[in-house]
Amino acid sequence: MPSVIETERLTKRYGKRRGLDGLDLEVREGEVFGFLGPNGAGKTTTIRLLLDLIRPTSGSARVLGQDPRAAGRALRRRLGYLAGDFVVEGNQSAQELLTFLGNLRGGVAGQRVDRLADRLDLDLRTRIRSLSKGNRQKVGLIQAFMHEPELLILDEPSSGLDPLVQQTFLELVREARANGQTVFMSSHVLSEVEQSADRVGIVREGRMIAVEGFEQLRARAVRRVEIRFDEPVPAVAFTNLSGVTDIRVDGTVLRCLMTGRADELVKAAARYPVATILAEEPDLEELFFTLYRGEEASDAA
Amino acid sequence: MLRNVFLKTLWDMRRALLGWAIGITAVGVLYAAFYPAIRTPEYEEMMESFAPEIMEALGFTAITTPVGYLGSTTFGLLGPILIIIFGTWFGTKAVAGDEDAGKLDVLLTHPVSRWQLVAERLGSLVVAATLICIALFGALLGISGFAEFTEVGVANLLAASIHLAALGILFGGLALAVGAATASRATAVAVVAIVGIVAYFGNTMASRIPELGVLRDISPFHFYSGGSPLANGLQAADLAVLLLTSVLLVVGGGLVFNRRDVAV
Numbered sequence: 151m152p153s154v155i156e157t158e159r160l161t162k163r164y165g166k167r168r169g170l171d172g173l174d175l176e177v178r179e180g181e182v183f184g185f186l187g188p189n190g191a192g193k194t195t196t197i198r199l200l201l202d203l204i205r206p207t208s209g210s211a212r213v214l215g216q217d218p219r220a221a222g223r224a225l226r227r228r229l230g231y232l233a234g235d236f237v238v239e240g241n242q243s244a245q246e247l248l249t250f251l252g253n254l255r256g257g258v259a260g261q262r263v264d265r266l267a268d269r270l271d272l273d274l275r276t277r278i279r280s281l282s283k284g285n286r287q288k289v290g291l292i293q294a295f296m297h298e299p300e301l302l303i304l305d306e307p308s309s310g311l312d313p314l315v316q317q318t319f320l321e322l323v324r325e326a327r328a329n330g331q332t333v334f335m336s337s338h339v340l341s342e343v344e345q346s347a348d349r350v351g352i353v354r355e356g357r358m359i360a361v362e363g364f365e366q367l368r369a370r371a372v373r374r375v376e377i378r379f380d381e382p383v384p385a386v387a388f389t390n391l392s393g394v395t396d397i398r399v400d401g402t403v404l405r406c407l408m409t410g411r412a413d414e415l416v417k418a419a420a421r422y423p424v425a426t427i428l429a430e431e432p433d434l435e436e437l438f439f440t441l442y443r444g445e446e447a448s449d450a451a
Numbered sequence: 452m453l454r455n456v457f458l459k460t461l462w463d464m465r466r467a468l469l470g471w472a473i474g475i476t477a478v479g480v481l482y483a484a485f486y487p488a489i490r491t492p493e494y495e496e497m498m499e500s501f502a503p504e505i506m507e508a509l510g511f512t513a514i515t516t517p518v519g520y521l522g523s524t525t526f527g528l529l530g531p532i533l534i535i536i537f538g539t540w541f542g543t544k545a546v547a548g549d550e551d552a553g554k555l556d557v558l559l560t561h562p563v564s565r566w567q568l569v570a571e572r573l574g575s576l577v578v579a580a581t582l583i584c585i586a587l588f589g590a591l592l593g594i595s596g597f598a599e600f601t602e603v604g605v606a607n608l609l610a611a612s613i614h615l616a617a618l619g620i621l622f623g624g625l626a627l628a629v630g631a632a633t634a635s636r637a638t639a640v641a642v643v644a645i646v647g648i649v650a651y652f653g654n655t656m657a658s659r660i661p662e663l664g665v666l667r668d669i670s671p672f673h674f675y676s677g678g679s680p681l682a683n684g685l686q687a688a689d690l691a692v693l694l695l696t697s698v699l700l701v702v703g704g705g706l707v708f709n710r711r712d713v714a715v
Contacts, residue, residue: 194715198712198713198715201559201560202559203556203559203560203712203713204712204713205710205712222564223562223563223564223567224562226560226561226562226563227562229560231560233556235553236557237552237553237554237556237557238554238557239463239554241463241466242463246453249453250453250459251557251561253453253454253455254455254456254558254561254562254563255561255562256562293557
């Protein structure tokens with residue numbers, strides 16, 4: 151399968167500060183690629199390099215087989231881009247802006263814009279200035295998707311969207327994939343890419359530390375779990391469960407870390423009357439930490 | 452108006468442009484309307500009593516003739532200052548201001564090249580400054596009978612207005628170029644202020660201080676009013692110098708802009 155994005159030792163320095171440090175990335179045609187990393191890891195720097203907003207210090211990038219700088223306008227015609235904060239002139243209606251941006255692309259059918267606005271429940275007559283952050287982001291989504299680009303580059307796209315709209319957004323991403331479009335999507339939270347990404351790349355301090363299928367990643371994700379029972383439970387009932395560590399039982403409350411599947415823990419808990427179960431969103435930092443430990447261990451071996 | 456960056460820029464600024472046109476026209480017209488009041492022997496005597504150096508530095512020459520009066524007031528000091536401020540505002544916003552506000556990303560990730568952006572924004576600056584000066588021209592023409600300066604002539608009045616627009620375009624182009632090259636609004640404004648002040652005084656002081664002759668020969672103000680468009684009509688060569696310099700400045704700014712990173 152041909153690669154849609156390919157970077158080789160892509161490096162960007164801002165003075166002494168390091169933005170990217172030899173990033174190797176490959177995104178294949180037709181996949182949804184989640185680009186995960188904590189804030190400041192180099193996600194936005196990578197995306198700005200791919201879009202030719204900034205230029206690499208060294209290394210190379212190819213997007214749809216072309217050099218972003220040399221291909222310029224012709225390449226950007228085939229892309230859709232949305233940043234986490236979509237900033238445009240405030241004193242215009244969403245309709246006006248989208249017509250203008252469509253014209254820059256050589257014209258986009260009005261009904262496609264209307265259909266997207268309908269699905270996202272956005273009134274296009276509203277002035278951008280009077281839109282909430284979430285609604286402004288919807289305008290950004292429309293301009294990224296409206297021309298059905300071959301490649302969508304989305305930088306923390308669902309920031310500010312309420313959960314219902316996030317579902318619509320994920321639908322749009324799935325439809326784009328079904329349509330043969332490729333989606334490259336960055337995020338600092340696992341759940342944002344969880345439901346749509348085929349593969350995930352994890353970047354930290356300007357380097358790609360792991361690329362894998364989402365299932366493998368999920369298997370390694372560590373969640374903090376808290377179970378409350380109606381009566382005190384013995385700690386001994388929860389020892390030797392696979393994937394469960396750091397168990398602390400405090401009267402009626404059990405707290406532990408859970409890696410991968412929840413099955414054994416749930417079955418052990420089911421022997422007692424369970425009041426509530428709380429499983430936190432896996433912490434990326436923790437995930438990176440386990441990945442790092444893995445890396446170091448294999449380095450040492 | 453939504454077809455390209457050039458038209459969209461003008462469209463987005465339509466209210467601000469109307470404001471600038473009204474403001475500059477109002478100031479120019481108020482000034483010009485006072486002409487009958489100073490067309491008296493007493494006033495002439497008073498003006499003659501001032502030190503000629505000061506009069507020259509302020510650009511006041513032959514102030515009791517219509518051409519002298521308009522050339523010293525509307526087209527002498529305030530008109531140029533206001534159109535330069537306008538040009539600087541427009542030119543600074545064109546790249547550096549929008550970049551600072553984060554608005555450039557959306558445009559530049561569309562099929563718009565950086566060259567195209569600076570070129571289209573320069574185009575909208577040219578149209579905007581011209582429209583403002585045409586508004587001024589129309590208003591001056593309207594009051595020329597009542598304010599007793601019909602003898603200047605329609606063609607010369609228009610010529611002076613066009614020269615004024617070209618002056619605004621030059622400084623606006625400078626602001627655009629510096630802003631595009633540096634991404635800094637403050638730098639752009641500072642450069643315009645310094646160049647403007649040096650060029651202005653270089654031009655007006657040169658007759659007193661011969662060493663400043665070179666400064667006058669390259670001063671934009673020399674090409675703006677040196678050929679006295681109010682008396683002699685359009686000075687095609689001077690206009691060409693102003694406009695070509697604007698283009699060259701923007702090309703220079705564009706060269707740097709095309710190479711540098713766009714700020715987040």
